Amino acid sequence: MDYNNLDNLKTVLNRIQEIQAKIQNPKISGLNPPEISFEAIMRQEIADNFQTPASFNPLVFLNPLMNPNGVNDIESIAAIMPEKIVQYQGHEMQAQTASRFQRLEKLISEKFPGKKVSITSTTEGTHSDSNHALGKAVDFIVEGISKEESKIVENLCLQAGFKPYNEYIYGSAYKTGDHMHIDLV
Numbered sequence: 243m244d245y246n247n248l249d250n251l252k253t254v255l256n257r258i259q260e261i262q263a264k265i266q267n268p269k270i271s272g273l274n275p276p277e278i279s280f281e282a283i284m285r286q287e288i289a290d291n292f293q294t295p296a297s298f299n300p301l302v303f304l305n306p307l308m309n310p311n312g313v314n315d316i317e318s319i320a321a322i323m324p325e326k327i328v329q330y331q332g333h334e335m336q337a338q339t340a341s342r343f344q345r346l347e348k349l350i351s352e353k354f355p356g357k358k359v360s361i362t363s364t365t366e367g368t369h370s371d372s373n374h375a376l377g378k379a380v381d382f383i384v385e386g387i388s389k390e391e392s393k394i395v396e397n398l399c400l401q402a403g404f405k406p407y408n409e410y411i412y413g414s415a416y417k418t419g420d421h422m423h424i425d426l427v
Contacts (some may be wrong), residue, residue, distance in 0.1 A: 254280050316330060316337060316344060323337055333364040334365045334366075335378075349401060352397075354384060358426050360385065361380055362381045363381040376415075378425060379425045382426050384422070
């Protein structure tokens with residue numbers, strides 16, 4: 243089964259219903275009582291029916307489906323479909339880019355409490371590199387930072403797994419104002 247294909251989620255949801263029935267009736271599952279857990283039954287079902295590697299973690303796979311608020315968990319989506327284009331803060335980007343950007347936002351908020359981080363561009367607009375079109379690049383600003391503070395943000399970008407280009411300090415052909423450009427590494 244191709245786990246990158248969202249059409250297969252319906253099949254997974256049907257299997258979850260079957261698994262829930264097995265949890266409620268352990269005699270159906272064929273598992274010993276100590277092994278009766280959602281995770282144990284999911285692992286057995288995946289091994290029997292989906293032929294995935296033993297290292298596959300069904301809980302990571304199911305986390306976006308299980309979120310009680312119905313909100314997609316970017317980190318979980320990135321774990322199973324890293325190149326999937328998602329919406330984050332109203333901008334399209336790959337799930338892995340959005341997940342790392344969330345980490346970057348956290349690092350920035352810890353270093354600069356109260357300073358707002360705003361995405362200015364991802365896939366839209368005119369850019370000199372193709373990573374924007376692929377959803378692997380983000381332009382953003384941190385409101386109210388100086389050029390000196392932008393060097394700190396540059397280091398935070400590296401910590402979050404991005405290759406930064408500091409347009410607070412350096413220019414580019416398409417620069418429209420001070421901002422940070424980051425590429426997924």
